[in-house]
Amino acid sequence: xxxxxxxxxxxxxxxEYFNAVAPPIVQSSNFQFDTVDQLRQAFAAEYDVFxxxxxxxxxxxxxxxxxxxxxxxxDALVFNSGASAIFCAVLPFVKQGDHIVSVRSPYTWxxxxxxxILPRFGVSTTYIDGTEPDHxxxxxxxxxxxxxxxSPNSWTYQLQPLEAVASLARSRGIITVIDNSYCTPLWQQxxxxxxDLSLQSATKYLGGHSDCVAGVLTGSKAHMSQIFxxxxxxxxxxxxxxxxxxxxxxxxTLPLRLQRVADSTxxxxxxxKQQPWVEQLLFPGDPDFPQAGLARQQxxxxxxxxxxxxxxxxxxxxxxxxxxxxxxxxxVSWGGHESLLIPKCAGMPRQQxxxxxxxxxxxxxxxxxxxxxxLQADLEQASQHLIDPT
Numbered sequence: 001x002x003x004x005x006x007x008x009x010x011x012x013x014x015x016e017y018f019n020a021v022a023p024p025i026v027q028s029s030n031f032q033f034d035t036v037d038q039l040r041q042a043f044a045a046e047y048d049v050f051x052x053x054x055x056x057x058x059x060x061x062x063x064x065x066x067x068x069x070x071x072x073x074x075d076a077l078v079f080n081s082g083a084s085a086i087f088c089a090v091l092p093f094v095k096q097g098d099h100i101v102s103v104r105s106p107y108t109w110x111x112x113x114x115x116x117i118l119p120r121f122g123v124s125t126t127y128i129d130g131t132e133p134d135h136x137x138x139x140x141x142x143x144x145x146x147x148x149x150x151s152p153n154s155w156t157y158q159l160q161p162l163e164a165v166a167s168l169a170r171s172r173g174i175i176t177v178i179d180n181s182y183c184t185p186l187w188q189q190x191x192x193x194x195x196d197l198s199l200q201s202a203t204k205y206l207g208g209h210s211d212c213v214a215g216v217l218t219g220s221k222a223h224m225s226q227i228f229x230x231x232x233x234x235x236x237x238x239x240x241x242x243x244x245x246x247x248x249x250x251x252x253t254l255p256l257r258l259q260r261v262a263d264s265t266x267x268x269x270x271x272x273k274q275q276p277w278v279e280q281l282l283f284p285g286d287p288d289f290p291q292a293g294l295a296r297q298q299x300x301x302x303x304x305x306x307x308x309x310x311x312x313x314x315x316x317x318x319x320x321x322x323x324x325x326x327x328x329x330x331x332v333s334w335g336g337h338e339s340l341l342i343p344k345c346a347g348m349p350r351q352q353x354x355x356x357x358x359x360x361x362x363x364x365x366x367x368x369x370x371x372x373x374x375l376q377a378d379l380e381q382a383s384q385h386l387i388d389p390t
Contacts, residue, residue, distance in 0.1 A: 082201030166194030204335025
């Protein structure tokens with residue numbers, strides 16, 4: 001099944017809605033039945049029918065089919081945020097006394113789940129440097145039931161060897177969950193390497209316009225059905241029809257946007273790497289990146305997210321650099337049309353800044369759809385604030 005068919009035709013039956021090219025937003029919360037027996041059957045199989053839009057909805061269903069096909073999975077669920085997708089990917093598979101192995105420093109709300117929510121119910125988590133299969137094996141305990149991966153992560157871009165970790169997990173009956181937000185299914189398909197559940201923040205590249213918050217989870221139909229009838233329905237975590245429609249709109253141009261982002265980033269990162277005000281550039285597409293070989297094996301491209309370690313002795317220098325940028329907007333997230341930046345020092349009180357710690361001098365950039373020459377000029381003019389006159 002080719003990607004053009006998936007994005008433009010799969011799941012769409014135009015004869016059902018007046019031959020409209022764009023599928024409608026089926027905004028209805030409720031769906032009627034002609035007989036008691038039809039309603040009875042719907043109650044028994046809500047996963048596969050339209051009964052109440054908290055569960056399934058025609059607009060959301062079109063999106064589900066496309067997202068599953070893009071990931072090479074049997075089925076997909078769409079959530080009201082990436083955080084909801086994380087919650088619903090983990091909770092169905094753990095119980096009191098269970099143990100999780102997770103990559104170190106995962107996404108904020110994944111770590112909050114592991115550190116704050118799950119310990120209240122007797123579920124523990126061990127964090128590891130997941131770059132080697134042995135790290136996973138050594139951290140696995142008799143009560144380990146789930147591995148949580150994030151490859152690459154969204155600050156330092158460490159990768160995990162997906163096939164080796166999935167093989168180890170299968171040999172021990174352990175569920176594997178990965179956050180694939182960095183790559184999207186166009187640049188990495190974790191299910192091909194044996195990963196059970198793949199999630200994404202659809203807010204980012206899939207939506208692409210910074211006007212929609214959503215999450216995606218893909219996997220086997222058995223796993224999706226299990227999650228649907230438990231955490232998905234119970235927490236009301238599903239995406240609305242309008243947000244599903246926005247994501248369908250975003251998917252139409254996904255390959256074009258991703259290629260534009262990749263091309264612009266490929267022009268910017270070699271220049272950035274040579275700048276005297278850049279101490280280190282972190283980007284999995286750089287041949288000097290520590291895991292560049294693994295990145296080439298698992299990913300077909302590296303996208304528009306990269307991190308700079310600035311040469312600065314004072315937090316005020318970093319702040320002045322960030323404040324001076326005019327084309328890079330200061331905001332969280334990534335994957336939209338606009339270029340973004342976020343400094344690591346914004347997440348700490350000023351008095352805790354330590355210039356000797358490279359992590360405190362990190363600034364993450366997202367390269368959007370603007371002209372790369374414009375972005376380069378913006379970075380160059382802002383870099384003047386990193387020059388210490390003393």
